[in-house]
Amino acid sequence: MIESLLVANRGEIARRIIRTAKRLGVRAVAVHSEADADLPFVVEADEAVCVGPANPAQSYRNVEAILAAAEATGAQAIHPGYGFLSENADFARTVQARGLVWVGPGADAITAMGDKINARNLMAAAGVPVAPGTTEPATDLDAAVAAATGIGYPVMVKAAAGGGGMGMAVAADEAALRTEYDKVRAFAERMFGDGSVLIERYFPRVRHVEVQILGLADGRVVALGERECSVQRRNQKLVEESPSPAVSPELRARFLAAAVRAGEAVGYRNAGTVECLLDPATQEFFFLEMNTRLQVEHPVTELVYGVDLVEEQLRVAAGLPPTFDPDALTPRGHAIELRINAEDPKRFLPGPGVIGTWVEPTGEGVRVDSGYVAGNTVTPFYDSLLAKLVVAGADRAEAIERARTAVAGFAVAGPKNNLPFFAELLDNEEFVSGDYDTGIVGRMR
Structure with a gap:
């Protein structure tokens, strides 16, 4: 296993990666901007290095500053999280050229999937349906x-x-x-x-369904089920759940087989996501894009499959086998993730500010991946994500009920936040029925 890991990211995903690293006995190094110096991920890391001012171009996207931090701290590997440099093929190549382990897919796969037109053409050649x-x-x-x-x-x-x-x-x-x-x-x-x-x-009524894949160290590509991501605003996800209430066992088999073919077509290694559009009327699905990184919504897959995807990423990067049997993956129950953002719950406009109150919900089946605590300042420099509230239950009905209780018990004061929207959504008949599409938020507004 890797002995020391630099996390080239911030907020909740940096904190989440650090948590797994420390559980595995891996020394965790954080890099941070001047604006993020007091955030939990910096405090919880074994070592932290400031890599520049608030502007991401001068800090979290500053390749030389990040590599200098890795050298100064003796980090053996770099995990890019999501966003920032996570899908930058040149960064991946440079990391490896400096003798460091890159915790992600190969640069060639990132390049191949980074251009949507090239990706579409590759997928069509591999027999994956494209629109x-x-x-x-x-x-x-x-x-x-x-x-x-x-x-x-x-x-x-x-x-x-x-x-x-x-x-x-x-x-x-x-x-x-x-x-x-x-x-x-x-x-x-x-x-x-x-x-x-x-x-x-463009399909006016469509669902957004994606498949989690993992390219193993031995060359195999496995699929860990699908996630429904149709609750969106401005084409950006707010809620994800697994399994999708729109996917039958027969359709699921087709989805997973297509995702594995997609990964195999580019020799994929490590964690990735094959995103698709599903026409609920015809049950046809089409390749949308491949995200060559860990997704924001990976926790719902973790809860349904009982795996730690960050641990699996580290194992693949180290050339180790997975902790699970790839031939005996068994999903259990249902999980839902709500993205708690610092934004107005009606118009979804960003609302930064100082957090005066921060009380996370607890209870059976409740998990919170957060980037902040009381007293922290949510700045306008970065994504508005505050935390991910993830709930699991024996079935979808139980997961929804637990989500309602958890939303009611999540107390945030200071910056604007979208918790009131989720309270509304979880009582929305269309969402509760499971028969919804990407237009649901617009119909609620």
Whole structure:
């Protein structure tokens, strides 16, 4: 096993990785910005290094500062968490070139999946279903209009290098496409340094279902079930659950087989997620993207399968076998994750501030992965995620009931937060029925 690990991230995911590292006897090193010096992940690490000011470009995305911290602390490996540098193939290559262990997939897999058009084409060649769309970038507006005409409206206009729900817009007709194309292209150039645009069929009523995969050290790729991620705002997830209430055993078998083929197509190692769109009317699903990292919502899979995915990541990176039998994976019960964000519960606009009260719920089946405690300041420099409230039960009904109790018992004062939204959602008939789609939040508002 790896002896020392530098966590190149912040907040709840850094704290969560550190927790597993310390349980395994692995020395945990944190890097942090000046703005995060007092956060729990810094305090709980065995050693911590400040890598720059609040601006992520000067701290959490500062490759040389992070590598210098690894050298100064004698860290053997680097775990990138999610976001920041986690899907940066050049960073992965540089880490390994410096003689460090990279806790993630190979740089070639990151590169292959980092461009949505290239990823679509690779998946289609591997027999993974893909939605109708362009096989090369729409280089100008005329090309985008021609592509959309062939695909049929409405279409989704996407940044080919984007991710996490960013750089996407829906065009119902040519007039809308002419407006949205330039916006998406400009956003993509500004955010990702790549203005390539993909045009893809848009499905008005669709569910977002993803499969957790793990590429093992011996070369096998295994799937650890699916997660439902259809409760979203601005194409970004708010709630995830496993198993999906929309997926039958027969459909599940097809989902998992396709995800394994996707991983095998790029020689995948370590943890990753194959994201798909599911048409509930036809039971057809289509490849959306592959996230070449640990997902925010990994805890629901952990609770259903009884595994620690961070531990499995470390074992793969160290060339060790998994703690479980890949041929005997058995899911149990149901788990739901609620993303507690520092944002207005009505319009979902960020609301940073000083945390005056922070009381986490407890009880059977309740887990809280948090990044803050009372007295901490939620700054505007980073993602608004405060904590992940995860609940598990013998079935979906029990998980929902436990989630209601946990939300009522989660006390946060200071920054705005979306706990009131979750109280509303957990009593929403559409959500409780399990028959919902990605438009549910809009219908609630």
